[in-house]
Amino acid sequence: xxxxxxxxxxxxxxxxxxxxxxxxxxxxxxxxxxxxxxxxxxxxxxxxxxxxxxxxxxxxxxxxxxxxxxxxxxxxxxxxxxxxxxxxxxxxxxxxxxxxxxxxxxxxxxxxxxxxxxxxxxxxxxxxxxxxxxxxxxxxxxxxxxxxxxxxxxxxxxxxxxxxxxxxxxxxxxxxxxxxxxxxxxxxxxxxxxxxxxxxxxxxxxxxxxxxxxxxxxxxxxxxxxxxxxxxxxxxxxxxxxxxxxxxxxxxxxxxxxxxxxxxxxxxxxxxxxxxxxxxxxxxxxxxxxxxxxxx
Numbered sequence: 001x002x003x004x005x006x007x008x009x010x011x012x013x014x015x016x017x018x019x020x021x022x023x024x025x026x027x028x029x030x031x032x033x034x035x036x037x038x039x040x041x042x043x044x045x046x047x048x049x050x051x052x053x054x055x056x057x058x059x060x061x062x063x064x065x066x067x068x069x070x071x072x073x074x075x076x077x078x079x080x081x082x083x084x085x086x087x088x089x090x091x092x093x094x095x096x097x098x099x100x101x102x103x104x105x106x107x108x109x110x111x112x113x114x115x116x117x118x119x120x121x122x123x124x125x126x127x128x129x130x131x132x133x134x135x136x137x138x139x140x141x142x143x144x145x146x147x148x149x150x151x152x153x154x155x156x157x158x159x160x161x162x163x164x165x166x167x168x169x170x171x172x173x174x175x176x177x178x179x180x181x182x183x184x185x186x187x188x189x190x191x192x193x194x195x196x197x198x199x200x201x202x203x204x205x206x207x208x209x210x211x212x213x214x215x216x217x218x219x220x221x222x223x224x225x226x227x228x229x230x231x232x233x234x235x236x237x238x239x240x241x242x243x244x245x246x247x248x249x250x251x252x253x254x255x256x257x258x259x260x261x262x263x264x265x266x267x268x269x270x271x272x273x274x275x276x277x278x279x280x281x282x283x284x285x286x287x288x289x290x291x292x293x294x295x296x
Contacts, residue, residue: 041258044249058259061245062266067150068162068241069228069270075167076227080174085204087179098175105172110165111233117165118158118237126157155239162234170227177223181216182208214285221278225271242266 044058055063086098105113126132135146135153143153151159185208193207235244246263250256 036258037255038258040253040255041262044259044262057245057249058242058262058266061240061242062270064151064239064245065228065231065241065243065267066270068159068166068231068234068239071150071163072166072170072231073224073227075163076170076174076223079167079171081178083171083175084178084182087175088182102172102175105169106176110169110230111236113169114162114165114233114236117168118161121164122157122161122237126160132156151239158237158239162237162239166227166231166234170223170230173223173226174220177216177219178212181212184215185211217282217285218278221274221281225274225278228270228274229267 043056045056046053046059047056048054083098083101086094087102089095132153135143135156146153146156150156182204189207189211190203193203198206231241232243234241235247238244242263246259250259253259
């Protein structure tokens with residue numbers, strides 16, 4: 001009887017989903033008078049050239065999003081771990097400083113932070129280092145490496161400011177994740193390691209953090225996935241990532257549904273891949289600690 005109810009619920013949900021899908025397609029064709037052109041979509045991903053094939057507009061945006069997310073996540077982990085350790089430290093001023101950083105970043109809209117970092121760092125700080133000027137005079141292979149790992153030389157300042165803004169914003173959330181994981185370790189572990197004569201730094205590195213890692217990993221993976229999604233806001237400062245390229249492409253072709261459907265699928269490919277890697281990492285950590293993972 002219970003299985004029959006579950007089957008009925010599944011069939012009902014499938015029928016509801018199918019109804020709304022057909023209703024949406026009907027509205028686009030009859031009310032909006034929109035004609036889908038899916039045959040044109042592949043060239044947005046890969047285009048043919050005289051030398052063979054090259055990345056299309058959306059694939060170029062996807063690679064920029066990937067670079068932006070990787071650097072932003074790495075910087076966010078650095079900021080987050082530093083802020084968490086400072087908040088748990090013994091120096092009152094540093095605790096207050098780290099708490100202020102977390103509070104400001106978590107309670108300010110990310111778009112506002114992005115503009116603040118962009119107009120201050122990109123226009124005031126980075127030009128003092130003469131980064132773009134030096135790279136313009138550098139050999140071509142160095143410029144190619146810069147474009148591969150970061151961005152083309154002409155847009156480097158904007159890209160770096162976007163990374164710093166994204167890393168600082170995500171770091172505030174990562175700080176609370178790391179701090180919560182450290183606080184979850186029983187106080188007896190501190191006392192036991194202290195009785196062995198370990199200094200505080202060694203206690204944290206060899207005893208506390210390995211135990212906190214199992215607690216930290218699931219929310220940390222989720223936050224790193226959020227970094228990919230949050231990276232879309234940097235389109236507001238004309239970083240040519242996936243969302244920006246989607247906007248440009250839609251304005252040029254008027255293929256609204258096709259473009260944004262492909263953008264959504266590309267974001268899903270990134271986030272779901274990270275989610276699968278995160279699940280695998282959780283199982284490895286749980287296995288090394290001699291515990292069964294709940295999802296295994």
